[in-house]
Amino acid sequence: AQSVTQLGSHVSVSEGALVLLRCNYSSSVPPYLFWYVQYPNQGLQLLLKYTSAATLVKGINGFEAEFKKSETSFHLTKPSAHMSDAAEYFCAVSVNNNDMRFGAGTRLTVKP
Amino acid sequence: GAGVSQSPSNKVTEKGKDVELRCDPISGHTALYWYRQSLGQGLEFLIYFQGNSAPDKSGLPSDRFSAERTGGSVSTLTIQRTQQEDSAVYLCASSPRHTYQETQYFGPGTRLLVL
Numbered sequence: 001a002q003s004v005t006q007l008g009s010h011v012s013v014s015e016g017a018l019v020l021l022r023c024n025y026s027s028s029v030p031p032y033l034f035w036y037v038q039y040p041n042q043g044l045q046l047l048l049k050y051t052s053a054a055t056l057v058k059g060i061n062g063f064e065a066e067f068k069k070s071e072t073s074f075h076l077t078k079p080s081a082h083m084s085d086a087a088e089y090f091c092a093v094s095v096n097n098n099d100m101r102f103g104a105g106t107r108l109t110v111k112p
Numbered sequence: 113g114a115g116v117s118q119s120p121s122n123k124v125t126e127k128g129k130d131v132e133l134r135c136d137p138i139s140g141h142t143a144l145y146w147y148r149q150s151l152g153q154g155l156e157f158l159i160y161f162q163g164n165s166a167p168d169k170s171g172l173p174s175d176r177f178s179a180e181r182t183g184g185s186v187s188t189l190t191i192q193r194t195q196q197e198d199s200a201v202y203l204c205a206s207s208p209r210h211t212y213q214e215t216q217y218f219g220p221g222t223r224l225l226v227l
Contacts, residue, residue: 006154009152032212032213036218041220042220043116043203043205043217043218043219043220043221044155044203044205044216044218045218046215046216049213049215051213090154090155092155094212094213099157099170099171099212100157100212100216101154101157102147102154102155102156103154104152104153104154105153105154
């Protein structure tokens with residue numbers, strides 16, 4: 001069965017600094033990978049998804065993620081953090097269209 | 113257009129009572145999902161509906177949990193004889209069709225607190 005691990009339950013960066021949120025997956029077959037963002041008191045919103053096309057995926061709000069099969073990773077990055085990026089971020093994996101597993105989430109704090 | 117809506121937004125109940133949580137999916141979306149989000153944990157899949165097909169109940173944690181979807185639209189998640197460990201945020205999502213490669217659109221959730 002597939003699974004996903006997010007390293008770091010809390011990440012804090014300064015405004016303007018690089019954002020790096022880590023996600024590693026476990027799957028014996030090519031997965032579909034997703035990043036969702038949850039702002040306070042709101043539901044989850046899709047940031048980007050990898051569905052076996054280009055390995056570098058660009059999403060909304062300047063975020064991107066790179067699928068690295070050799071490292072079983074799908075880390076989320078943004079070159080310059082903005083205060084509005086403060087939220088909780090979830091990585092998710094789906095294999096063979098059989099359910100979707102979410103990571104435990106990483107809370108991003110952006111300091112002025 | 114309108115997104116996924118859920119009601120109530122917050123629910124406080126006493127242990128042993130039954131609760132009903134409602135989800136209104138985006139119009140035209142045939143797939144509907146329920147998840148549970150406990151403090152400090154990721155989303156736990158509970159159940160999904162696709163059109164008029166029998167729902168996939170494989171994620172329901174116990175027989176105290178049940179869900180129905182009337183007319184292929186609104187869904188109700190019912191928890192009977194609530195326990196304190198049921199306290200969580202219950203999220204509903206919908207998508208145009210059931211495939212996990214499809215984007216899911218989430219509602220704001222219902223925060224359930226069982227005292």
